[in-house]
Amino acid sequence: MSVKSPGTKSPGAKSPGPGRKTATLGTETIQRGAGGETHQVAGGDVPVLTTQQGIPVADDQNSARIGARGPTLLEDFHFREKIFHFDHERIPERVVHARGYGAHGFFELTESLADVTRADVLQRPGERVPAFVRFSTVAGSKGSSDLARDVRGFAVKLYTHEGNWDIVGNNIPVFFIQDAIKFPDVIHSVKPEPDRDFPQAQSAHDNFWDFVSLSPESIHMALWVMSDRAIPRSLRFMEGFGVHSFRFVNKAGKSTYVKFHWKPKQGLQSVVWNEALKINGADPDFHRRDLWNAIQSGDFPEWELGVQLFDDDFADSFDFDVLDPTKLIPEELVPVRRIGRLVLDRVVDNFFAETEQVAFCTQNIVPGVDFTNDPLLQGRNFSYLDTQLKRLGGPNFTHIPINAPKCPFHNFQQDGHMAMHNPKGRANYEPNSWGGAQGGPREDPARGFTSFPAREAGEKLRERSELFGDHYSQARQFYLSQTETERVHIQQAFTFELSKVETPPIRARVVSHLVNVDIDLATAVAQGLGLEDLPEAAPPARPLVDGLAPSPALSILRNGPDSFKGRKIGILVTDGVDAGLLKAVTDAARAEGTNVELVAPKVGGVTLHDGTLVPAGQKINGGPSVLYDAVVLLPSADGATLLMQEATARDFIADAYAHAKFIGYAEAALPLMERAGVRPADMDDGILKLSTPADATAFIAACRALRFWEREANVHAV
Ligand code: HEM
Numbered sequence: 026m027s028v029k030s031p032g033t034k035s036p037g038a039k040s041p042g043p044g045r046k047t048a049t050l051g052t053e054t055i056q057r058g059a060g061g062e063t064h065q066v067a068g069g070d071v072p073v074l075t076t077q078q079g080i081p082v083a084d085d086q087n088s089a090r091i092g093a094r095g096p097t098l099l100e101d102f103h104f105r106e107k108i109f110h111f112d113h114e115r116i117p118e119r120v121v122h123a124r125g126y127g128a129h130g131f132f133e134l135t136e137s138l139a140d141v142t143r144a145d146v147l148q149r150p151g152e153r154v155p156a157f158v159r160f161s162t163v164a165g166s167k168g169s170s171d172l173a174r175d176v177r178g179f180a181v182k183l184y185t186h187e188g189n190w191d192i193v194g195n196n197i198p199v200f201f202i203q204d205a206i207k208f209p210d211v212i213h214s215v216k217p218e219p220d221r222d223f224p225q226a227q228s229a230h231d232n233f234w235d236f237v238s239l240s241p242e243s244i245h246m247a248l249w250v251m252s253d254r255a256i257p258r259s260l261r262f263m264e265g266f267g268v269h270s271f272r273f274v275n276k277a278g279k280s281t282y283v284k285f286h287w288k289p290k291q292g293l294q295s296v297v298w299n300e301a302l303k304i305n306g307a308d309p310d311f312h313r314r315d316l317w318n319a320i321q322s323g324d325f326p327e328w329e330l331g332v333q334l335f336d337d338d339f340a341d342s343f344d345f346d347v348l349d350p351t352k353l354i355p356e357e358l359v360p361v362r363r364i365g366r367l368v369l370d371r372v373v374d375n376f377f378a379e380t381e382q383v384a385f386c387t388q389n390i391v392p393g394v395d396f397t398n399d400p401l402l403q404g405r406n407f408s409y410l411d412t413q414l415k416r417l418g419g420p421n422f423t424h425i426p427i428n429a430p431k432c433p434f435h436n437f438q439q440d441g442h443m444a445m446h447n448p449k450g451r452a453n454y455e456p457n458s459w460g461g462a463q464g465g466p467r468e469d470p471a472r473g474f475t476s477f478p479a480r481e482a483g484e485k486l487r488e489r490s491e492l493f494g495d496h497y498s499q500a501r502q503f504y505l506s507q508t509e510t511e512r513v514h515i516q517q518a519f520t521f522e523l524s525k526v527e528t529p530p531i532r533a534r535v536v537s538h539l540v541n542v543d544i545d546l547a548t549a550v551a552q553g554l555g556l557e558d559l560p561e562a563a564p565p566a567r568p569l570v571d572g573l574a575p576s577p578a579l580s581i582l583r584n585g586p587d588s589f590k591g592r593k594i595g596i597l598v599t600d601g602v603d604a605g606l607l608k609a610v611t612d613a614a615r616a617e618g619t620n621v622e623l624v625a626p627k628v629g630g631v632t633l634h635d636g637t638l639v640p641a642g643q644k645i646n647g648g649p650s651v652l653y654d655a656v657v658l659l660p661s662a663d664g665a666t667l668l669m670q671e672a673t674a675r676d677f678i679a680d681a682y683a684h685a686k687f688i689g690y691a692e693a694a695l696p697l698m699e700r701a702g703v704r705p706a707d708m709d710d711g712i713l714k715l716s717t718p719a720d721a722t723a724f725i726a727a728c729r730a731l732r733f734w735e736r737e738a739n740v741h742a743v
Pocket residue numbers: 118119120121122125159160161177178179180193194195199200204205206208267268269350383384385401404405408409412413416
């Protein structure tokens with residue numbers, strides 16, 4: 026670690042040390058040691074490197090040894106400390122949600138909820154509190170790929186004036202299991218199989234589908250995970266849900282049930298599965314890079330906080346148990362009231378310190394918020410604190426700045442590993458008679474957290490509410506709420522996943538559940554798998570609720586954006602590209618708030634037909650079209666001929682076509698397109714010729730539809 030302090034500055038140390046010579050490496054002037062090793066030396070504003078104890082270090086390139094070729098000395102405390110620290114850099118990754126990415130921002134209340142909750146943060150419109158959000162995948166390890174088919178964690182920490190409130194949610198409003206006691210089982214089943222330790226970050230394997238096929242309560246969530254919700258285009262373009270029913274409690278002590286929603290201002294958008302597979306290879310960091318770049322460029326992602334509020338009468342009349350986390354409450358039945366906004370406007374300074382060490386917990390709630398008896402929530406309330414004790418190494422992880430409240434806090438908890446907040450004075454217990462500030466903090470019956478006095482009585486038993494037993498009706502409702510394009514994606518996803526399952530009875534057992542969900546879905550999957558007969562429907566545990574109305578809010582395509590803002594276009598260019606057309610496209614894109622990146626044969630760039638040199642963002646083999654929302658093909662005639670010989674250029678076009686992207690092209694690109702398999706007969710309304718600035722503007726306007734879905738029917742035969 027380097028420390029800036031007057032005592033460790035070494036303003037005059039630029040001259041070479043003994044035995045060293047000055048050399049120049051490109052723009053860097055360095056000193057070279059006897060073995061040719063590079064030494065960079067403090068001086069001016071460059072602070073002196075020190076040990077953790079603050080001892081200035083003279084040489085960070087060579088360990089101390091006897092003679093130039095002799096053994097290393099144990100007394101070399103700098104070497105020992107450096108290696109010792111490196112050896113202990115890793116902490117256990119999260120047992121689930123290991124791969125994640127976080128950012129800072131704020132929450133601003135836009136509508137007071139004082140009538141239903143005493144939560145301080147929900148009283149005064151216009152007031153802001155700091156927030157930290159961590160998005161994650163569930164199954165993969167920390168180094169896995171962003172575009173795994175998986176649930177995304179959406180965990181929000183609000184640093185309110187009355188302590189930290191965590192809404193530890195997902196981008197899917199229901200869960201696989203109804204009781205937390207099954208959590209280790211569902212997670213074990215989806216993680217790599219224990220004997221072979223694969224597959225990584227994938228649900229497409231026997232164990233997972235074996236578990237699901239024997240746990241019908243998972244079917245509703247399985248529908249969501251097989252939908253495009255599980256492959257979001259960006260963390261910015263997805264919803265978040267608190268999943269469980271919580272309670273709000275107002276000043277009069279009245280309780281109202283609440284479900285939490287985060288609604289992205291950017292609209293919803295996902296990628297297609299074949300694209301996701303390729304993104305994982307081309308840029309495993311696709312989502313984190315996207316979030317980082319958006320925030321760094323000032324395009325701050327924003328969500329509205331929505332609440333569904335309901336009372337006991339609604340709960341009693343609802344077709345399902347509001348305590349069952351495998352069920353949602355359709356927005357059409359209980360509208361989502363939008364009461365605040367969450368804006369992410371600052372990236373982290375240090376990934377480990379903030380994103381890795383942040384500790385969310387469902388039990389972090391503030392006065393005015395309370396739990397319900399949802400058995401999944403009750404189990405979660407135990408799990409987070411427990412796991413974090415191990416993951417973060419001791420009970421004092423609340424002292425880590427990212428976890429510490431930003432409001433004053435006082436208590437008598439003390440000591441333990443790495444204690445950073447150590448109270449002064451004599452009192453470390455209460456009651457005490459020291460009085461005043463000496464006596465330390467005291468209770469506050471008026472402001473303090475009090476639990477809602479729900480009346481509980483009953484026998485001790487291990488049993489579930491019978492109302493939990495309908496596992497298919499909402500799965501069917503979800504499926505029927507999708508557009509035709511989305512239904513086909515769900516059919517394809519089930520077919521893909523079950524095709525990776527090696528044990529035929531497991532495949533058939535999953536399909537037997539789908540028969541209860543929708544016969545067309547089950548038939549399509551059975552045919553996709555090549556099953557000879559459609560399996561019989563699995564016997565439902567409880568009669569299904571007929572005639573649930575489709576809920577348009579459940580579809581992504583029905584809730585897309587109305588602009589192409591925040592999306593990205595890849596422009597394929599070569600030497601000789603038409604400068605006017607390139608400018609027209611980039612101008613039209615910028616006017617929309619769309620990012621552009623040039624993809625060229627060489628990253629150094631291309632010379633436009635007017636002689637201007639423009640640098641490229643990607644070399645063609647590192648910038649496949651899966652990284653962009655739409656593509657534009659602007660090669661010169663010679664450039665198109667060159668790229669016809671380049672497989673990655675042909676893939677650029679073929680994939681953009683197959684993934685139903687909007688394609689803009691200059692006349693000269695036609696032979697290249699044909700070589701890539703996009704023949705004149707394949708041209709459709711999603712492929713637009715660009716000749717004039719007006720064409721460029723029209724192209725960007727067309728892109729607002731995000732994809733030209735009608736094309737998909739032409740690109741899939743099996
Ligand atoms: C509605 C169901 C659930 C949702 C929405 C959910 C959500 C999340 C999220 C978003 C995270 C990542 C937090 C972060 O970014 O640091 C997480 C982590 C975790 N979840 Fe859950 N989870 C659910 C169910 C459960 C259940 C039932 C259990 C256990 C009984 C559980 C145990 C854990 C554990 C142990 C972690 C790792 C926490 C850490 O190491 O910091 N989750 N969960």
